[in-house]
Amino acid sequence: MSDLLDDPIPGSNTPEFTVAEIAGKVKRLIEAELGWVRVRGEVGRVTLARSGHLYFDLKDDRNVLSCMTWKGQVPGIGVMPEEGMEIVAEGRMTASGFQSRFALNVQHVAVAGEGALMALLEKRKKMLAAEGLFAPERKKPLPYLPGIIGVVTSLQGAVIRDILHRLRDRFPRKVLIWPVAVQGAACAPEVARAIAGFNALTPGGALPRPDLLIVARGGGSIEDLWGFNEEAVARAVAASDIPVISAVGHETDTTLVDFVSDQRAPTPTAAAEMAVPVRAELMAWVKDQDARLTRGMAQALDQRGQRLRDLSRGLNRPETVLEGPRQKLDLMSDRLSNALMRGVQRRRVGFSETAGRLRPHLLRSVASARQVRLDALSARLAPGLGLAVRSKREQLLRTSPRITAQLVEQKRERAEERLNDLSRRFADSASHQVASWADRLAALERLRLSLGYVATLERGFTVVRSGTEVVTSRTQAEQAGALEIEFKDGRHKIGGAPKRKSTAVDKPAQGSLF
Amino acid sequence: MSDTPVSEMSFEAAMAELEQVVAKLERGDVPLDASIALYERGAELKARCEAKLKEAEEKVAAITLDGNGHPVGTTPVEGL
Numbered sequence: 039m040s041d042l043l044d045d046p047i048p049g050s051n052t053p054e055f056t057v058a059e060i061a062g063k064v065k066r067l068i069e070a071e072l073g074w075v076r077v078r079g080e081v082g083r084v085t086l087a088r089s090g091h092l093y094f095d096l097k098d099d100r101n102v103l104s105c106m107t108w109k110g111q112v113p114g115i116g117v118m119p120e121e122g123m124e125i126v127a128e129g130r131m132t133a134s135g136f137q138s139r140f141a142l143n144v145q146h147v148a149v150a151g152e153g154a155l156m157a158l159l160e161k162r163k164k165m166l167a168a169e170g171l172f173a174p175e176r177k178k179p180l181p182y183l184p185g186i187i188g189v190v191t192s193l194q195g196a197v198i199r200d201i202l203h204r205l206r207d208r209f210p211r212k213v214l215i216w217p218v219a220v221q222g223a224a225c226a227p228e229v230a231r232a233i234a235g236f237n238a239l240t241p242g243g244a245l246p247r248p249d250l251l252i253v254a255r256g257g258g259s260i261e262d263l264w265g266f267n268e269e270a271v272a273r274a275v276a277a278s279d280i281p282v283i284s285a286v287g288h289e290t291d292t293t294l295v296d297f298v299s300d301q302r303a304p305t306p307t308a309a310a311e312m313a314v315p316v317r318a319e320l321m322a323w324v325k326d327q328d329a330r331l332t333r334g335m336a337q338a339l340d341q342r343g344q345r346l347r348d349l350s351r352g353l354n355r356p357e358t359v360l361e362g363p364r365q366k367l368d369l370m371s372d373r374l375s376n377a378l379m380r381g382v383q384r385r386r387v388g389f390s391e392t393a394g395r396l397r398p399h400l401l402r403s404v405a406s407a408r409q410v411r412l413d414a415l416s417a418r419l420a421p422g423l424g425l426a427v428r429s430k431r432e433q434l435l436r437t438s439p440r441i442t443a444q445l446v447e448q449k450r451e452r453a454e455e456r457l458n459d460l461s462r463r464f465a466d467s468a469s470h471q472v473a474s475w476a477d478r479l480a481a482l483e484r485l486r487l488s489l490g491y492v493a494t495l496e497r498g499f500t501v502v503r504s505g506t507e508v509v510t511s512r513t514q515a516e517q518a519g520a521l522e523i524e525f526k527d528g529r530h531k532i533g534g535a536p537k538r539k540s541t542a543v544d545k546p547a548q549g550s551l552f
Numbered sequence: 553m554s555d556t557p558v559s560e561m562s563f564e565a566a567m568a569e570l571e572q573v574v575a576k577l578e579r580g581d582v583p584l585d586a587s588i589a590l591y592e593r594g595a596e597l598k599a600r601c602e603a604k605l606k607e608a609e610e611k612v613a614a615i616t617l618d619g620n621g622h623p624v625g626t627t628p629v630e631g632l
Contacts, residue, residue, distance in 0.1 A: 193629070216623075235621075324602055324605065327598060328595075
């Protein structure tokens with residue numbers, strides 16, 4: 039029973055503590071004895087609590103040290119610990135009686151040596167490259183002439199000054215600066231927020247959204263530039279819709295941002311050069327284009343003018359086109375009157391020839407031939423009729439024994455009627471024929487008389503004859519011994535005396551008319 | 553030719569088209585009517601380029617942030 043109760047052995051001086059006493063003692067011991075320490079180790083599990091406090095482990099191959107950084111201390115921590123990172127953590131050792139635990143309150147973290155830092159950077163690069171964030175096809179083209187340029191950098195220092203100077207030299211633009219810390223723990227979150235913040239602005243708003251971003255920082259140690267190696271910054275640049283030029287550190291420094299940005303500039307000044315073209319050069323270019331435009335137009339007009347002149351030279355003058363036809367017209371007009379005269383003459387000769395052949399005796403012979411034929415036919419008419427009667431009578435006599443008196447009588451009557459009819463028609467047509475012949479004869483006679491010279495005698499003309507010859511010229515008249523003049527009412531003989539040349543000259547051929 | 557009115561074209565677009573117009577006109581194989589149209593278009597584009605080049609105003613401002621890092625306005629930056 040006694041074993042069950044605490045019964046301090048007399049003479050034992052083992053002190054007795056309450057839990058609170060021993061916890062307090064341990065706490066005091068650790069914190070007083072160790073106090074501020076630097077611990078080197080590999081970062082294990084890292085937890086950023088909802089409350090904002092940061093918890094992580096530092097470990098080696100056998101031991102684990104719990105570390106924590108309170109929310110208010112996080113911004114000044116320097117490097118955010120990441121799993122696998124070899125760091126040197128600096129802080130105060132604490133112990134907590136609540137769970138019988140001790141821990142390191144880390145207030146500053148530094149990467150354990152440059153090699154470790156570079157190893158970390160390589161690891162991040164590999165990860166982001168595997169995600170495709172560095173792919174060339176992700177790179178956006180820079181605008182040729184951005185209206186507004188957003189610059190993410192510190193307002194202090196030479197960087198912003200260099201950028202503004204170079205912009206001013208090349209092409210003055212509107213510049214919006216988003217001030218950020220460019221080193222220390224605040225750097226990465228501020229830069230990431232600035233890039234996202236610029237993208238969140240509305241184009242043309244009160245705070246206008248830039249057309250181009252420049253993320254810049256001057257040269258420094260790898261630790262100084264470390265903020266631009268943070269994943270958050272790289273992801274913000276990758277997510278930016280606005281094209282980004284990165285210009286971090288010197289030409290030899292390459293940060294993670296440079297791999298993700300759309301264009302990497304070796305220096306801030308170079309970034310300004312990439313951002314805008316040289317205005318003066320563009321002015322000269324526009325002037326040159328203008329001159330070429332005008333020259334091109336002038337040439338176009340010139341060429342056409344020249345071609346027009348060439349073509350018009352090849353074109354005949356209107357006069358030459360008309361020359362040939364005009365000459366032909368003249369020629370034809372000349373020949374027209376001549377041809378007309380000749381045509382009339384030719385017809386006149388033809389007429390004379392035909393008229394000459396037309397003689398009264400020609401008509402007369404035609405008329406008399408017709409008369410002879412008429413007489414002959416008339417002479418054959420009566421005997422022919424008798425002959426026909428005779429033959430019919432003989433036929434009658436031959437057939438009479440075969441016919442009755444009545445039949446004969448009937449036939450006879452019919453025949454008589456027919457005979458009478460035929461006789462009548464014959465007489466009619468004969469007399470008609472004779473009358474028409476007589477008419478034609480009379481007409482021909484009238485024609486003959488009018489065409490003959492006798493009719494002209496009625497109109498006062500005379501016919502001069504010498505013997506039986508008709509005298510038609512003065513020469514004939516002068517040679518004739520005697521002349522006989524036929525008037526309308528008879529002939530009259532004159533002369534008989536030998537011809538007298540002297541008077542014949544004075545006298546016209548038809549002087550006998552007087 | 554693009555459908556964007558010349559007065560709304562960016563400097564870059566106007567520049568690219570002006571270059572094309574000049575090249576076409578210089579080739580000299582365009583009919584006269586088209587040449588005149590090209591020339592007029594070119595003159596318009598040139599005016600647009602010049603206008604854009606005249607807009608060369610420097611204005612530098614820094615964004616002011618509230619306690620949470622949100623932008624609230626700008627302050628002019630001078631002397632840089």
